[in-house]
Amino acid sequence: xxxxxxxxxxxxxxxxxxxxxxxxxxxxxxxxxxxxxxxxxxxxxxxxxxxxxxxxxxxxxxxxxxxxxxxxxxxxxxxxxxxxxxxxxxxxxxxxxxxxxxxxxxxxxxxxxxxxxxxxxxxxxxxxxxxxxxxxxxxxxxxxxxxxxxxxxxxxxxxxxxxxxxxxxxxxxxxxxxxxxxxxxxxxxxxxxxxxxxxxxxxxxxxxxxxxxxxxxxxxxxxxxxxxxxxxxxxxxxxxxxxxxxxxxxxxxxxxxxxxxxxxxxxxxxxxxxxxxxxxxxxxxxxxxxxxxxxxxxxxxxxxxxxxxxxxxxxxxxxxxxxxxxxxxxxxxxxxxxxxxxxxxxxxxxxxxxxxxxxxxxxxxxxxxxxxxxxxxxxxxxxxxxxxxxxxxxxxxxxxxxxxxxxxxxxxxxxxxxxxxxxxxxxxxxxxxxxxxxxxxxxxxxxxxxxxxxxxxxxxxxxxxxxxxxxxxxxxxxxxxxxxxxxxxxxxxxxxxxxxxxxxxxxxxxxxxxxxxxxxxxxxxxxxxxxxxxxxxxxxxxxxxxxxxxxxxxxxxxxxxxxxxxxxxxxxxxxxxxxxxxxxxxxxxxxxxxxxxxxxxxxxxxxxxxxxxxxxxxxxxxxxxxxxxxxxxxxxxxxxxxxxxxxxxxxxxxxxxxxxxxxxxxxxxxxxxxxxxxxxxxxxxxxxxxxxxxxxxxxxxxxxxxxxxxxxxxxxxxxxxxxxxxxxxx
Numbered sequence: 001x002x003x004x005x006x007x008x009x010x011x012x013x014x015x016x017x018x019x020x021x022x023x024x025x026x027x028x029x030x031x032x033x034x035x036x037x038x039x040x041x042x043x044x045x046x047x048x049x050x051x052x053x054x055x056x057x058x059x060x061x062x063x064x065x066x067x068x069x070x071x072x073x074x075x076x077x078x079x080x081x082x083x084x085x086x087x088x089x090x091x092x093x094x095x096x097x098x099x100x101x102x103x104x105x106x107x108x109x110x111x112x113x114x115x116x117x118x119x120x121x122x123x124x125x126x127x128x129x130x131x132x133x134x135x136x137x138x139x140x141x142x143x144x145x146x147x148x149x150x151x152x153x154x155x156x157x158x159x160x161x162x163x164x165x166x167x168x169x170x171x172x173x174x175x176x177x178x179x180x181x182x183x184x185x186x187x188x189x190x191x192x193x194x195x196x197x198x199x200x201x202x203x204x205x206x207x208x209x210x211x212x213x214x215x216x217x218x219x220x221x222x223x224x225x226x227x228x229x230x231x232x233x234x235x236x237x238x239x240x241x242x243x244x245x246x247x248x249x250x251x252x253x254x255x256x257x258x259x260x261x262x263x264x265x266x267x268x269x270x271x272x273x274x275x276x277x278x279x280x281x282x283x284x285x286x287x288x289x290x291x292x293x294x295x296x297x298x299x300x301x302x303x304x305x306x307x308x309x310x311x312x313x314x315x316x317x318x319x320x321x322x323x324x325x326x327x328x329x330x331x332x333x334x335x336x337x338x339x340x341x342x343x344x345x346x347x348x349x350x351x352x353x354x355x356x357x358x359x360x361x362x363x364x365x366x367x368x369x370x371x372x373x374x375x376x377x378x379x380x381x382x383x384x385x386x387x388x389x390x391x392x393x394x395x396x397x398x399x400x401x402x403x404x405x406x407x408x409x410x411x412x413x414x415x416x417x418x419x420x421x422x423x424x425x426x427x428x429x430x431x432x433x434x435x436x437x438x439x440x441x442x443x444x445x446x447x448x449x450x451x452x453x454x455x456x457x458x459x460x461x462x463x464x465x466x467x468x469x470x471x472x473x474x475x476x477x478x479x480x481x482x483x484x485x486x487x488x489x490x491x492x493x494x495x496x497x498x499x500x501x502x503x504x505x506x507x508x509x510x511x512x513x514x515x516x517x518x519x520x521x522x523x524x525x526x527x528x529x530x531x532x533x534x535x536x537x538x539x540x541x542x543x544x545x546x547x548x549x550x551x552x553x554x555x556x557x558x559x560x561x562x563x564x565x566x567x568x569x570x571x572x573x574x575x576x577x578x579x580x581x582x583x584x585x586x587x588x589x590x591x592x593x594x595x596x597x598x599x600x601x602x603x604x605x606x607x608x609x610x611x612x613x614x615x616x617x618x619x620x621x622x623x624x625x626x627x628x629x630x631x632x633x634x635x636x637x638x639x640x641x642x643x644x645x646x647x648x649x650x651x652x653x654x655x656x657x658x659x660x661x662x663x664x665x666x667x668x669x670x671x672x673x674x675x676x677x678x679x680x681x682x683x684x685x686x687x688x689x690x691x692x693x694x695x696x697x698x699x700x701x702x703x704x705x706x707x708x709x710x711x712x713x714x715x716x717x718x719x720x721x722x723x724x725x726x727x728x729x730x
Contacts, residue, residue, distance in 0.1 A: 049089040049525075049574065058307050058359040059161045060370040060422030061154060062430040063470025063484045065519055065535055065572075069151040072175070075632070075641035075678035077692050077723050078145035079190035079198040079219065081105055084645050085676055085694075086145065088628050090153065091533075091572040092594030094621075094647075097703050098715035100230040100260045101196060101221035104142050110156060110517075110539045111568040111598040111622040112167050115708070116140065119167035121158075124254065125174055125238075127293045127311045131349050133163065134412040134442050134462065135382040135494035140317050140349075141289040142256050144217040144234050146188045146200035149175045156517030156539060157486040160434050160468040161374065161418050164489045166517065166539060174236065177204030177213040185730040190690075193721030195222030195229075211240040224718040225263040227278040232258030246299040257288035259396060265713025267326045267664035275700050275716035279326050282342065284396040285710065289315035289349070303361040313351035318398055319709075320344050320390055325663035326713045344388035344400050351380040368424040375417050378440070382410040382494060387449075405449045410494050414440025414462055429473050432484075436466040444494075450502050460492055462512075478526030485518040496545050496560055505550065507561035515541040521572075529581065533574040541566045546654070549606040564603015564654075566619050570596040586634040591627070598622035605654050614654045621669075621704055623648040640679040647672055652705035665705060665712035672701035690725040694718065 049067050067090055071078065076085035080102035083095030087107065096106035096114045108114035116138035122129050129141040150173045158168040178184040183205040190198040197220050204213035214237040222229050234257070240250040264280030293311035300306050320342050322330040332339055355376035362369050389402025420434025442460040470484030490513040499505055521535030543562040550559040573593045580587040598619035604611040630643035650669045651657065660667030678692035698720035705714060 049576075058305055058357045059372040059374075060359075060420060060430075060432055061158070062422055063432050063472040063482050064157050065155045065482065065521055065533075066158075067153045069153070071145065071148045071150055073639075073680075075639055075680060075690075075692070077676075077678065077694055078148075079192070079196065079723060079725065080221070080694075081142075081145045082676075082694060083107055084628065084674065085643065085678065086151070088630060088643055088645075089574060089576070089590055089592050091535075091574050091592040091628075092570070092596070092626060093592075094623070094626060095703070096706075097717035098706070098710070100228065100258075101194070101223055101718070102145075102198070102219060103230055103232060103258045103260055105139075107170070109153075109167060110537055110570060111596050111619055112539070113621070114704075115706075117167075117170060119165055120170040121163040121165050121168070123162075123169065123171040124291070125252065125293075125295075126171060126307075127252070127291060127295070127309060128353055129289075129291060129313065131289070131313055131315075131317075132351055132380050132382045132410075132412070132494070133378055134414070134440075134460075134491050135380065135410045136347075137165070137493070140287040140315070141254070141291055141313070142234075142258075143172060143174065143236070143254065144198075144200055144215075144219070144232075144256075146198070146217060147174050147202070147215050147234070147236065149173050155519065155537070156488060157468060157470060157484045157519060160436055160466060160486045161372065161420060163416075164436070164438065164464055164466060164491070166488045166490060166515065166541065168517075174238075175202065175204075175213070175215075176238075177206060177211050179206040179211060181205045182207055186728070188725060188727045190723055190725040192723035194224050194718075195220065196721075196723065197221075209242040211242075213238050223261070223263070224721070225276045225278055225716065227261050227281045228263045230258055230260040232256070248297045250295045250297075252291075252293045252295070254291040254293075255289065257286065259284060259286040262321065262710050265326045265664060265711040265715060267662060267713060268660045268667065270326060271664070271700075271702070271714045271716060275702075275719070280322060280330055282330065282339070282394040283319075283321040283710075285317070285319045285321075286396075287315065287317035289313060300358075305359045306356070308354075308356045310354045312353070313349055316346060316348045318344075318346045320396060320398055321711075323711075325665060325711075327663050339392040339394070341392055341402065342390040344390040344398055344404075345384075345386045346388070346398060347385070348383040349380075350382075351378070353378050370422040372420045372422075372434075373418070375415070377413075377415050379413045380411070382412070384408045384410070384446075384494065406446070406498065408444060408446035408448070408494075408498065410442055410444050410497075412440065412442040414438055420468075428475065429471075431469070431471045433469045435468070436464070438462060438464040438466070444497055448499070451499060460497070462491060464489055464512075478524045479522065480524070481520075481522045483518075483520035485516060487514070487516045489514045490541065490545075492545065499560075505557045505559045507559050509562075510545065510560065511543050511562050513541055513543045513545060513562070515539070523574075529578045531574075531576040533572070535572040537568075537570050537572065539568045544603065546603075547606055548604065549609060549611050558606060563605055564614060565601050566598065567601045568596055568598035568619065568622065570594060570598075584634075584636045586632075588632050589630070590632070591629045593625070593627045596622055596624060596626075600654060603654075607655060612655065614656075617654055617656045618651055620653055621650050623650045623671075637682040638679070639681075641677070643676045643678075645674045645676075647703070650704075652707075663712065664714045665707070667705065669702065669705060672699060672703075673697075674699055674701070686729050688727040690723075690727065692723050693720065694723065695720045 087093035106114045112119040118138040122139040152171040154169040186202045188200040200217045202215035236254045238252040262283040263278035298306040357374040385404045387405030388400035416438040418436040422432040466487045468486030472482040474480040519537040523533035542565045546563040576590040578588045625648040627646040675696040680690045
């Protein structure tokens with residue numbers, strides 16, 4: 001028999017290589033083959049969204065909806081963390097595009113609030129990065145997307161193991177060292193419209209039992225709008241020591257910071273006239289967060305794994321702004337011939353977390369079991385200095401010659417215990433019941449100048465018992481049917497405890513918001529041509545916290561209280577079909593669609609001097625439809641993706657106000673379409689060129705009318721811009 005050609009296809013960690021050996025040789029039993037001539041051709045497929053392994057994070061996750069987004073070769077604008085591109089194939093991913101060029105990731109799913117992704121338990125390398133779980137759970141820490149290898153997402157039912165958040169778990173896995181080298185280097189430099197320049201540099205390697213990795217990133221941008229400049233930099237270093245075959249010890253230190261000049265909100269008329277204009281020129285915001293961590297992994301035996309992580313969040317976020325809506329002009333006072341003193345706020349964070357987890361595989365009555373047990377201790381101090389009377393300067397100046405109007409401290413601590421057991425009823429059927437118990441409290445003290453007698457809760461207890469159960473059936477063909485239900489809660493936050501003015505009050509009976517996540521779905525992500533995922537879900541939130549009108553002794557107050565309940569029933573669909581997959585050419589199409597019927601099923605809120613029922617109204621900032629579709633093309637070393645996103649209209653308030661207010665703070669958020677194109681060309685294994693056009697058709701749109709930061713009103717998203725990048729590895 002004469003061998004003419006060998007073709008080998010290798011699939012590993014979600015990537016695919018095809019290698020062709022051409023030549024001729026005589027095959028004789030198992031004797032070596034001598035090829036006189038051979039040619040090697042290799043390629044990698046464009047990555048798609050894959051499921052997590054059945055065991056991840058030392059927890060059994062069978063029965064849950066899980067997704068992994070590979071960033072390393074993703075055709076996307078990662079220099080500016082363009083969320084609609086990064087999370088393009090995650091159905092239901094809703095992104096706020098309003099926080100400056102690449103400063104934050106504002107992500108939500110299933111109708112939750114996307115503000116700094118605070119509905120998720122946000123992690124980096126499995127290390128928690130939420131600033132303050134109870135006081136303010138936003139993730140102010142924000143690593144550069146150039147440093148990220150993949151993003152792992154477990155929807156709301158993942159809360160059973162990793163906290164009570166309705167959103168679930170969002171884990172950013174950083175790149176790591178090439179352990180085949182003593183020293184390796186990577187540079188990714190990007191430039192583009194609106195003064196964008198970003199440089200990411202990393203080194204890493206392995207020497208004996210030691211592995212190290214470090215990066216430094218710097219990015220500057222003038223911003224799409226006037227007075228919207230931002231500067232950011234980030235650093236990270238990790239050192240890992242392999243003590244023996246079973247024990248590894250890893251120390252990490254991460255930092256991120258940025259300074260953003262905030263251009264101010266617009267009203268609808270301003271937006272129509274010129275969405276790039278600014279209403280502020282001396283407003284600034286900056287967070288600086290350090291994340292030190294120590295991780296110990298121990299293979300205690302053939303069937304038992306242990307992990308202990310001790311970490312901290314240390315840092316601050318500061319702002320100096322001329323407050324007010326879009327109609328209030330920041331101009332020189334004719335009486336003083338000076339600008340008005342700005343409002344200064346400085347928040348300090350010091351969070352300490354220690355968590356241990358064990359995963360043990362055992363048999364009971366001949367049935368395989370995966371038992372996961374974890375314990376977490378959290379201790380935090382959150383200092384808030386607000387309403388400081390600042391200077392009349394125009395630069396970034398946090399001086400407070402007039403003192404702060406509010407100086408408060410929230411100290412929180414909690415102890416949480418979780419246990420879950422995955423039973424293999426058959427080789428292809430699992431059932432996973434579990435529970436989580438969390439107990440602790442928050443104590444607030446300090447002063448508020450404008451209140452003679454502060455009537456706010458001084459001690460907030462946390463006593464949560466969270467139950468859940470999940471199951472799945474899977475077939476060797478790749479088809480999986482899964483489903484589950486898990487309770488969740490949203491604790492009373494720091495801002496819920498602080499009256500905004502003398503006529504605002506906090507209800508003495510203020511309670512945490514409680515609810516659950518439920519889902520059932522079917523998927524197949526292993527078929528060579530057609531992959532799909534179909535999920536029905538329900539997210540119920542009871543005792544939502546908001547404002548109501550309260551009258552006492554003839555005096556009207558706005559009281560922070562539990563005002564109502566919401567229900568979001570929806571459908572998530574993901575499809576990926578390979579039209580052409582021949583040799584070095586591949587053409588595929590994808591669609592990620594979500595339908596959400598988010599409604600209030602109980603409650604009332606203020607309208608004028610009375611409370612109005614909102615039963616049947618749509619939940620604010622929850623679009624009925626989010627549809628993203630794309631066509632990917634790969635020809636040898638060239639890769640390209642054309643992507644379209646449609647988001648239907650949303651409301652800015654629970655009253656579902658359609659006609660915009662004069663200042664643009666409430667009103668309809670119109671539906672919008674956005675088209676993006678990104679491509680890359682691999683000149684060599686070490687050198688890659690990237691090019692993309694964001695918002696190809698220059699759509700003028702906005703995603704939200706926020707009520708908090710960065711100010712009530714319209715915050716336009718970026719128009720058309722180009723980004724080019726050069727990636728070099730050594």
